[in-house]
Amino acid sequence: xxxxxxxxxxxxxxxxxxxxxxxxxxxxxxxxxxxxxxxxxxxxxxxxxxxxxxxxxxxxxxxxxxxxxxxxxxxxxxxxxxxxxxxxxxxxxxxxxxxxxxxxxxxxxxxxxxxxxxxxxxxxxxxxxxxxxxxxxxxxxxxxxxxxxxxxxxxxxxxxxxxxxxxxxxxxxxxxxxxxxxxxxxxxxxxxxxxxxxxxxxxxxxxxxxxxxxxxxxxxxxxxxxxxxxxxxxxxxxxxxxxxxxxxxxxxxxxxxxxxxxxxxxxxxxxxxxxxxxxxxxxxxxxxxxxxxxxxxxxxxxxxxxxxxxxxxxxxxxxxxxxxxxxxxxxxxxxxxxxxxxxxxxxxxxxxxxxxxxxxxxxxxxx
Amino acid sequence: xxxxxxxxxxxxxxxxxxxxxxxxxxxxxxxxxxxxxxxxxxxxxxxxxxxxxxxxxxxxxxxxxxxxxxxxxxxxxxxxxxxxxxxxxxxxxxxxxxxxxxxxxxxxxxxxxxxxxxxxxxxxxxxxxxxxxxxxxxxxxxxxxxxxxxxxxxxxxxxxxxxxxxxxxxxxxxxxxxxxxxxxxxxxxxxxxxxxxxxxxxxxxxxxxxxxxxxxxxxxxxxxxxxxxxxxxxxxxxxxxxxxxxxxxxxxxxxxxxxxxxxxxxxxxxxxxxxxxxxxxxxxxxxxxxxxxxxxxxxxxxxxxxxxxxxxxxxxxxxxxxxxxxxxxxxxxxxxxxxxxxxxxxxxxxxxxxxxxxxxxxxxxxxxxxxxxxxxx
Numbered sequence: 004x005x006x007x008x009x010x011x012x013x014x015x016x017x018x019x020x021x022x023x024x025x026x027x028x029x030x031x032x033x034x035x036x037x038x039x040x041x042x043x044x045x046x047x048x049x050x051x052x053x054x055x056x057x058x059x060x061x062x063x064x065x066x067x068x069x070x071x072x073x074x075x076x077x078x079x080x081x082x083x084x085x086x087x088x089x090x091x092x093x094x095x096x097x098x099x100x101x102x103x104x105x106x107x108x109x110x111x112x113x114x115x116x117x118x119x120x121x122x123x124x125x126x127x128x129x130x131x132x133x134x135x136x137x138x139x140x141x142x143x144x145x146x147x148x149x150x151x152x153x154x155x156x157x158x159x160x161x162x163x164x165x166x167x168x169x170x171x172x173x174x175x176x177x178x179x180x181x182x183x184x185x186x187x188x189x190x191x192x193x194x195x196x197x198x199x200x201x202x203x204x205x206x207x208x209x210x211x212x213x214x215x216x217x218x219x220x221x222x223x224x225x226x227x228x229x230x231x232x233x234x235x236x237x238x239x240x241x242x243x244x245x246x247x248x249x250x251x252x253x254x255x256x257x258x259x260x261x262x263x264x265x266x267x268x269x270x271x272x273x274x275x276x277x278x279x280x281x282x283x284x285x286x287x288x289x290x291x292x293x294x295x296x297x298x299x300x301x302x303x304x305x306x307x308x309x310x311x312x313x314x315x316x317x318x319x320x321x322x323x324x325x326x327x328x329x330x331x332x333x334x335x336x337x338x339x340x341x342x343x344x345x346x347x348x349x350x351x352x353x354x355x356x357x358x359x360x361x362x363x364x365x366x367x368x369x370x
Numbered sequence: 371x372x373x374x375x376x377x378x379x380x381x382x383x384x385x386x387x388x389x390x391x392x393x394x395x396x397x398x399x400x401x402x403x404x405x406x407x408x409x410x411x412x413x414x415x416x417x418x419x420x421x422x423x424x425x426x427x428x429x430x431x432x433x434x435x436x437x438x439x440x441x442x443x444x445x446x447x448x449x450x451x452x453x454x455x456x457x458x459x460x461x462x463x464x465x466x467x468x469x470x471x472x473x474x475x476x477x478x479x480x481x482x483x484x485x486x487x488x489x490x491x492x493x494x495x496x497x498x499x500x501x502x503x504x505x506x507x508x509x510x511x512x513x514x515x516x517x518x519x520x521x522x523x524x525x526x527x528x529x530x531x532x533x534x535x536x537x538x539x540x541x542x543x544x545x546x547x548x549x550x551x552x553x554x555x556x557x558x559x560x561x562x563x564x565x566x567x568x569x570x571x572x573x574x575x576x577x578x579x580x581x582x583x584x585x586x587x588x589x590x591x592x593x594x595x596x597x598x599x600x601x602x603x604x605x606x607x608x609x610x611x612x613x614x615x616x617x618x619x620x621x622x623x624x625x626x627x628x629x630x631x632x633x634x635x636x637x638x639x640x641x642x643x644x645x646x647x648x649x650x651x652x653x654x655x656x657x658x659x660x661x662x663x664x665x666x667x668x669x670x671x672x673x674x675x676x677x678x679x680x681x682x683x684x685x686x687x688x689x690x691x692x693x694x695x696x697x698x699x700x701x702x703x704x705x706x707x708x709x710x711x712x713x714x715x716x717x718x719x720x721x722x723x724x725x726x727x728x729x730x731x732x733x734x735x736x737x738x739x740x741x742x743x744x745x746x747x
Contacts, residue, residue, distance in 0.1 A: 017499055017611065042615070044512035045566045046504060051489035053504040060509045060565075062609065070610040074504040 004071045004087065005148070006033035015069075036065035038087065040079045055237045055265050061085065076260050086119060096121055097258065098170055102188060103177035104135040106362075107205050110233040111175055112159065113139050117146075117234065118262045122159040123166045132161045142234075168196035173258055175227055177205040180330045185209065186217035193219045201251055203227035207278055207327065208334035211244035211271040222248035225255050228275060229264075231323070239264045240275045273338040274331060281319075282332045282344075288316035289347040299367055317367040320350075321360035325367075329354045371465055372594040373744070375403020375584035376706045381694030382547040383480045384578035388420055388429075392476045393436050395580035395699070399472065403584040404591050407437060410584070411468035413444040416457035416475040417698035422490040423482045433474065450494035451647060454581065454701025455731030455740035459602050461585055469587050475703075476580040477696035487576060491697075494734040499608040508573055510609060510735040511648035512565035517615040518654065519567070522665030526567050529649040530558050531671050533571045533691060536646065539678065540688025542719040547577045547694030572649040577694030581702040583709075592747065595709045595727075599634070599743030601627025607737045616665075618736030621658035628728075628741040629660075636660035639682065639743075640724045641711045643704035645732040646689040655730055656684065659741070683721045686711060701731035705742065712746030 007016045011028025020030055042062040049056050053074070061073045063085050073087065097120040101112045104126040112124045116139070126132035139159070143152040160166075168174070174192065178184060185204065192202070198220045204211065207228055215221035226242025239259045243252055252268060259266040269275045274282060288302050297305070303315020312319075320328050329346055336344035353359075353366060360366030377398025379391055386394070392415070400407050415433050420426045430444035447457040454475035461471045479487055492506050500510070518524050537553035540546035553571075561569035586594070603623030606612050612619070629635055636659055644659070646652035656667040661682055670676050676684040687693040687707040690700055708727035710716040727744045 015611075017496075017608070042513045042516050044509050044516065044568075045563070046506065046509050046512075047563050047565065048488060048506070048508065049485050050492060050504075050506050051486050052492075052501065053506070054485065058504055060503055060505045060513070062513055062615075068613070070612075072500055072503040072505050072608065072610045074502075 004035055004069075005151075006035065006069055007031070008033040033067075033069060035069055036067060038063035038065050038071065038085050040081055040083050040085050041070075043079045043081070045078075063087075074263075076263055076265070097172045097261065099123070100125060100166060100168070100171050100174045101177060102174065102192075103179075103205075104131040105177065105179065106231060107229060107233070108177035109135045109138050110231060111177055111205065111229055113142050114229075114233040114262060116143070116155055116159055120158070124159060124161050125166065126161065126163060128163070132163065136161055165192065165195055168192070168200055171196070171200050173201045173203060173255070175203045175205060177229075180206060180208055180327065182209055182213070185214055189214065189217040189224075193217075199223060201225065201254060203255060205229055208274065208331040210273070210338070211242045212246070215244045215246055221246040223251050225251050226271065226275070227255060227259070228277075230277070237263075237265045238277070239266050240277065241266050241268050242271050242275055243268060244271045273335040278331050279335060282328060282335060285316045285320045285328055286332055286344070286347055286350065288320075289349050292317075293347060293349055321366035321368055321370075324360045324362055325350060325354050326359045371462055371597045372586050372589050373583050373597065373705070373709050374405055374470075374586045374590045374594050375399040375401075376582070376709045377402055378545060378581035378699070378703050378706050379579050380545045380547075381577045381579035381696055381699075381703070382575075384478065386478075386578070388424060388426060388476060388478045389432055389436055391478060391578065391580040392429075392433060392474055392582075395476070395582035396433075396436070396472065396474050399474075399582035399584050403586075405470045405584050405586060407440070409470050410440070410442060410472045411470055412442055412461075412464060413472045413474065414447055414457040414461045414464075415444060416447045416453035416473070416702065417477060418448060418450055418453050418494070419477065419479060419490050419697065422493065423479050423487070429476075448698075449738040449740075450733035451645070451695070451697045452701055452731040452733035452738045452740050453698045455704070455729065455742065456602065456701070456733070456738065458583065458585075458702065458705060458742060459600055459740055462597060462600055465585065465587055471585045472582060473585060473702060474580060474582040475696075475699035475701060477698040477700075478578045479576050479696070480578050484576070494737070496608040499610050505609075506565070507735070508565040508568055508648065511572075511650050512568045513609060514615060514654065514735065515567055515572075515648075515650040518650065518665075521616050522668070524653065524665070524668040528653060528668045528671050529568075529572055530555065532646065532649040532652050532676075533558050535671075535677055536649075536652075536685050536689040536691040536693075539686050539719060540692030542678075542717070543687045543693060546688040546692055547575055547579075548688065548692040551692075553692075568648060568650070574647045574690040574695035577696045579694060579696035579699050579703070581699045581706050583702055583705055593713050595712045596745045597742060598745045599628035599630075599632025599741070601625060601629075601631070601741045603627075603739045605737055605739075607734060609735060617654055617658050618732065618739055620736050620739035621655060621730065621732070621741070624739045624741040625659050625730075628743050632743040632745075634726060634743065638726050639728045640726050641683050641686060641708065641721045642728040642730065643687070643707055644684050644689070644730050645700075645704075646685060646691050647695060647732065649691065651732060652684065652689065652691075655732070658739075659728070659730060678719055678721060686716065686719045686721060701729070701740065704729040704731060705744070708744050712744055714746075
């Protein structure tokens with residue numbers, strides 16, 4: 004929250020202005036003190052910008068009477084102090100380690116930062132870390148001033164080396180969807196981190212139970228499947244492997260709500276909920292195209308207008324990445340061993356030719 | 371200045387288009403008045419959401435199309451849910467220039483998906499301070515209710531009584547959205563939560579409808595009702611910018627101006643239409659308008675003084691709660707009801723000895739407030 008105040012007459016604005024229109028006084032930023040909950044309501048009806056219910060809207064106030072409206076998924080208590088950064092949760096700030104500097108690793112790091120967590124982002128090489136750093140800074144600057152951004156960036160550390168894991172609440176792995184690479188990383192970190200540190204994988208297609216084989220104390224291992232972009236999409240699928248303990252699930256659920264996300268618990272099964280439904284849907288769109296039933300554009304248009312989806316299947320596949328779609332389909336089809344999940348030829352060919360969607364500027368469409 | 375004609379459509383679900391609804395209301399008002407459509411010098415049209423719901427703006431020109439070859443000045447007014455009352459206010463301000471003006475308000479929203487519509491209505495709040503934090507309108511009023519309960523020990527049971535009264539009144543109003551619906555105390559008490567502590571029966575419905583008034587600078591018939599006071603107040607848009615959370619400053623400002631101009635006080639009012647978009651706003655508005663002291667609205671409710679047979683009947687048409695709330699038309703349909711009452715034409719819901727009437731309309735969470743005072747014969 005930012006408040007601009009006239010140094011002369013004390014009037015306040017919520018919009019940045021240069022000079023006071025009443026007395027021409029200079030404008031300065033008001034210091035906001037600790038905020039207390041002075042009122043709240045629990046909301047049970049969804050709106051287009053806030054489809055996930057129930058949630059709370061709070062009125063917070065500092066000792067100078069500055070007020071703010073704040074959304075939260077956590078039940079507030081009247082009169083209690085409220086931290087905007089961790090949205091209700093302080094006092095002990097969460098420490099989170101994220102491994103992977105791709106779209107999801109960077110996105111989860113950005114989300115964790117804006118929710119007030121301390122973040123260590125671990126990457127493979129200088130170049131990818133530098134890229135992640137720039138992307139996070141850019142995104143923060145969209146909603147914050149330079150000063151606020153610098154303040155937030157003090158809570159993130161970028162590293163190539165294995166960090167110190169003491170006092171880490173959770174490690175989230177978000178590298179490429181490669182069983183061997185993931186297992187190798189888990190193998191390495193479990194050798195040096197405390198046996199109770201929770202380890203989560205953002206995998207969208209690999210088996211949590213199988214991944215847990217590379218982890219000592221597999222009861223602290225769990226799937227934590229975010230959706231792209233993590234700061235905008237409200238869902239996190241929390242995947243319970245065969246050995247995942249109830250207390251691990253509880254803690255990860257808690258961390259998810261602290262991130263203002265909606266946790267849905269799901270058993271370890273190929274594609275979990277969303278991708279198990281979505282990928283055959285995308286694949287079927289490609290089958291329709293191969294059979295010449297309709298054009299790409301018309302299939303997209305039909306789904307958007309007939310089902311009210313915001314994007315058609317080809318647009319969505321390009322957005323997700325065709326390599327990701329293919330990997331998930333292969334994983335679902337090899338695990339469930341059913342013809343209906345078999346990836347279509349067109350999809351395989353596009354991926355083989357390096358046309359992976361939006362990120363390579365060509366997929367089903369050109370960008 | 372006088373109201374010489376009134377007209378309105380039924381409120382509720384309508385198959386008619388926006389222009390059709392406008393036409394119907396104008397037609398009724400002109401037929402009700404000795405003034406003909408050719409004698410109208412200007413029109414003020416009020417609406418809130420046709421831009422978002424129908425991608426239809428520039429409604430003044432739409433109205434022009436409904437009145438071929440008239441080619442008089444027409445202006446659209448928008449102040450969220452108080453658009454209708456503000457249009458009346460502006461028409462009165464313009465009167466030195468005209469002899470007869472028409473005010474028409476319209477809203478059509480039942481065809482829009484509720485999830486979208488809730489977002490559209492939230493456009494009356496600050497985009498960054500409120501909307502992004504999920505503060506939809508029921509939530510705004512829920513926060514106010516919580517503060518009022520805490521400060522004055524008013525209770526949800528008081529709001530239940532307001533809801534029940536307004537539904538009963540609507541049963542007597544053939545044009546009301548919920549005219550057909552028999553509502554029991556039990557139904558209200560068991561209603562699902564919308565934004566705690568407010569439940570479904572604390573909320574006005576989504577309605578289509580239109581209402582119109584003919585305003586004249588001279589008395590045209592014995593049925594004319596005189597407008598003797600008017601006031602408008604505006605305030606910060608977001609609750610986070612206000613000091614006071616249990617009353618609306620804008621209403622107090624508007625009421626003072628209207629009472630001063632009319633040279634009457636709240637104790638002189640015989641019948642009133644208050645902006646009960648949520649039951650809590652009827653309670654708070656009674657206090658802001660001076661019908662009682664702050665925090666004492668609950669006693670007026672509990673002692674049944676706001677019922678049709680009470681000494682200060684409120685929302686005899688069913689209020690926004692049960693008459694319906696087609697937002698651009700609501701402020702005008704309130705005046706329609708006051709005129710019916712002061713003309714002694716309100717039938718089964720007629721208030722005895724009604725000579726002075728007041729209408730009050732809110733935009734947003736009291737960001738705009740408009741008060742008008744009327745005198746019958």
